[in-house]
Amino acid sequence: MNGPEISVSFAPELGLFVPHERRGGPSTVVTDGASTLGHVVESLGVPLTEVGALVVDGRETATGHVPAAGETVTVRAVPRPQRVPGAPLRFLLDVHLGTLARRLRLLGVDAAYESTDIGDPALAARSAAERRVLLSRDRGLLRRRELWAGAYVYSDRPDDQLRDVLGRFAPPLRPWTRCTACNGTLRDAAKEDVADLIEGGTRGAYEVFAQCEACARVYWRGAHHDRLAAMVAAALEEFGEAVR
Structure with a gap:
């Protein structure tokens, strides 16, 4: 210049x-x-x-x-909390943020995630088509003009990444309502309706189940529930009560 x-x-x-x-x-x-x-x-x-x-x-x-x-x-x-006008608050995460995507879904936040590298143009186009805030640590990706909205994720540690996104955007939290595998909506499921999808030991040990309406994955309060519940409780304590 x-x-x-x-x-x-x-x-x-x-x-x-x-x-x-x-x-x-x-x-x-x-x-x-x-x-x-x-x-x-x-x-x-x-x-x-x-x-x-x-x-x-x-x-x-x-x-x-x-x-x-x-x-x-x-x-x-950018101010915090940041308001995103014109659409329900939804996110799209790039291939490097899988753990963050699963944690956001655990809290009931709409978080689409690309598990394979589909390329920057396709990610930016999906952000625009679905009006999702693209979360990434790739500065070049966040400069693409076709993005609808985007945000840099400042840490490479999942705990800090989650706090960063929750503090920046203050999304409504609805824990236990989304499939952590595919982002679909969970519904209560009777044991007899999901019996063919779970092992015998699980059928004998648990009575309360949920199922994803999109991918049919079945959830119950298994061995990892206490750890996940502690994560949910910490997020709710710092960033607000769950939306009913």
Whole structure:
């Protein structure tokens, strides 16, 4: 770039995305005089999914603004909780976030997940077609223009990832209502109706069952229930009561 110089500062929360020398205060950026402010910010490493507001000389400005020489730009972080207008809150997770997808489903959050790598264009297209917030740690994927909405997942640890998403979007929690395998809706099931789908020991030991309306998988309070129940209880304590 060889054009107007502007001054840009980033919110501390965005420090992960920008070079060290641009953290902590304003820095000079040379633009080409034609690119939009949104393009400039992304060229500096910050996906627009993580930007809450662009403030130019004290006024909030659209991403389509073309910077002029001498302008002072402040790039704010996305607010939390973040509201996603225009559709029920639903998520789409990329191939690397399978554990997070299962934990969101355990809490009753609509979380579609691609268990194979279908490629960035297909993921972005599905986000747009189904109006789902795409969750990913791939910054390049989050810059794709066809996305309906997206969010960067800041940690590589599933516990922290779950807290990050719940804290950012505050989705309604309806524990034990979704299939952790396919994201389908669970319904109560009588033992006799699912007897052919479970082993004899399970039939003798348990009386309460649920079944996925989409994939027919059967659930009961087995050996892992206490661990899952503790996870659910912790999420409800920190992020709100379950929706009835």
